Amino acid sequence: MARNDALNWPDGAKMIGVLVAASILLQHGTWGQQVKVEGEVLSYPGQTVNLRCSFPDVTGVQLTMVSWLYEPKDGTRQNIAVLHPNHDPSYPDSPLKGRVSFTQNPPSLSSPSIQITGVQLTDEGKYICEYATYPGGNQQGITQLVMLAKPQNSATSVTVLAGAQPVVVARCTSANGRPPATIKWVTTADGNATMVSRAGSDNTVTVTSEYSLAPKSSDNGKDISCLVDHRTQAKTESIPLKLAVQYAPEVRIEGYDNNWYIGRTNAVLICQANGNPIPTSVTWKAVAGEMPDTVQITQNELRVLKVDESVNTTFVCEVKNGIGTSKELVAVFVREPSPDPSNAGVVAGAVIGSLLALLLVAALVAVLVTRSRRQQQGYRANGGSDMKTRIFGAGKKASKNGTGGGAGSGGIAGGNNNGPIYVYNESASHQGLGEKNNHHQPLTVGGRPEVGAVTPTAQDILLSSELDEAERRKFDEMDERYDHFPGGSSILQLRPHDQGDMIGDYLDDDMESQRDGSVISRTAVYV
Template identity: 60%
Template sequence: MIGLLCLVASMLASHGASGQRVKVEPEVSSYPGQTVNLRCAFTDATGIQLTMVTWIYEPKGGERTNIAVFHPSFAPNYPDSPVKGRVSFSPSPSSMSSPSIAITDVRMTDEGKYICEYASYPSGNEQGITHLVMLAKPQNSASIVTVLAGSTPVVVARCESVDGRPPAEISWVTVVNGNATTQKNTGADNTVTVTSEYRMVPTAADNGKDLSCVVGHRTQVKPESFLLKLAIQYPPQVTIVGYDNNWYMGRTNGILTCNAVGNPPPMTTQWKTMSGEMPELAQITNNVLKVLKVDDSVNTTFVCEVSNRIGTGRDQVTVVVRGTRLPEKGATTGSIIGAIIGVIILLAIIGTAIAMYRKHSNKLSRGGPPKYKPPPPKTTNSAARLIRSADPVAENRPLQDQYYNSQSAEPVTDLDAHHDTDDYSGVDMEHYHAAAPSGWDDPGNNEVPPPYVGSDSDTQDYHQGPNVSRGESFVSPAMFV
């Protein structure tokens, strides 16, 4: 048993090794009418005697047929076959090492297996197989199928790829719910026609939606796409607009509009009432009904009927006539109220800002030192003597400390009125009196001066009155307090 297994293994290995020595192209493609070259060669004939080469044609699902035979001692032979008259060894004359063939004016029926088989000694026959693939570019097309809206699936679109080789691949791209069915039919010349149909339950809502057919084929650089739009016919869908539930006695120009959509488009529009009588003040223009003035006759149900080739659709609205008008609440009132509130808020913000600014300014003016501080009053010798006589201790202090203290409250004075005056002859008295206590600031009264006032001689030293002669008017010196 072991010896038998070894013998079988060696035979299979020898056959596999020998099979690899016949070199051919695994696949060759061609279009109808062209010339194809089928190459064959024996790569290593060492120790082997090659006696003959035979080309065999095997169609898909058919029987094998010899189409060309080469023997080194005889001329090439071409038996009867589907390719007789169109097949020949190439180049010519041929050789055992390279017995390639050429087939001219190839046809779609020439597709199949082509076997190059060597008859050799002592290994026996060895062969290589080439698949000839015939290509035919198909004619692609797509079309929409117009259908009526319904409740059962129907074909809504069709896509075809005619006379292609190999068969085309068809797919659908859409957002509508449905499914596709595909059929393949082989022609007499071995081409294939592929037909795909898309089925769905047609509804009015799907009318006009996109549906694409995509065809892919080996002969095309990229798939070919056809964009379609569903064509679903349905009777008019009608809607009446314009009634706002606020039709009151005496209202003018009440308008009702009858809107309708359908496929095919609506053709006729008809207005009527449930009572059978149209109000006298109602005017109809196409799909618009206008009531010139609302009264009791308008208190009815209006019906609008619209028809197309498929059928008729209708809608109705019941008008209730009110005695008085309802208050209107629209976007305009809300906008006005909002604008008023916005203005009030803006004014409040501005007022608050102004109040805070003023408060801050007043605080700065009260809390800080004065921007201008008047100079201390200028003293005279007479005033100094009066102060020294009243306060002996003050004689030893500087005059500046005696007459001005920045830490004490400012005296009530009118220094600013005479600050810029060059003549100080009569101003010193005013400064002195201004610094006097309340009740003593009027030198013109006849009150007796306090006991600390100096003698007349001192007063005369301080202010010398004008010299006048007797009989002339004169002003007596002022009394200082």
């Protein structure tokens, strides 16, 4: 029944019970143990160690005897000290005889602590304080004596030859330590570590770790550190190293820019070489045989005082060290002389100046062409004639001013809109009829100037800079429509003329009879 109740305890109660039981076991070693001891004692070789033991509560218990036992790590238990109230302390034969004794004099059963002088590493192990009691029987407490030995830590790099097979490149040792040390490696090299331990005759341990890799020339000089952790050290001990990889020289030639032209001076080649051990000699050679006369050699430098055809060869740099010999070559191609920079500048300046001049000329031509087109636009006429005829009829304007006249007199009568003829010749030295009607004269009606009327001519209008292209196009379109206009209202018309007797032929062909008996001009301008 009690068992079932125990099984039904809440989980929290179960956990508390387990923790209490575990603490009792850790403190006393067994259920109901009343022996008080220290769980662990640390000591270095040569020191004196005190191992405490007591039985604080003797209520209802009769203490009859106390025994101290020693149990090595690899061995059996053996008595090292015995205390009986009716007898003197006894120290049986053991590895500790002569170095072990009770601390109190006379010793007491309630506090039978002991001390060990001149402890050795071999003294490490378990020490049991065991009471013989009545009626409880034997009860004991166990103390673990831990012997410490600070190790001697060291590390070295191993000089190796570059190769494809992994070899040991660094070794780290933590010697004669107790307990064993822990070793780690820190490096950028790509390798692996191994660790081995070896026990000493005095119960110490030596730990050795080796770092291995397939060494390359690029690994030479890389940093690698051995890190040692031990219980006797306040912090990790770091031992820095550098890898030592030996390799034959690695050679490269610098300075050739593929622009060695005839006449160039002080062209230089530098032979750079790395190696371990350091290269001992540098030799320049020419594949063609003898070195050109213009070449000077100073250690790893080859200088060409003046480039000529003899330098058109292959130069070889050969470097030696204790491991081997390596070489590098460069093929020199001699070019034609490069253009004179000053001439190039002159040519470039001339080209740029020519382009600018062409652009300026083009701009001037464009301006002149535009201005010429504006001046030459007007009514359409046949090409080749300088004559421009403007004939304006002033019928409407005359009628507004109250001025009239017969058809024969050139006035405006009824539906007859005949007006004066205005002729302007830009190139002729004299005008004929146009002399009386140049474009500077006012508009006339019936041969007389109209009162108060100063009318600009067609040329003034067409040659004016105020008339833009859009207005000119509208004017031309209106001219074409009026050429075919059938009505009898006011008309603006420009009629081309032929070469020859311009004035006479023009007037003879110009007049046209109308149905009402009047005669009007075909090229008259009716307003």
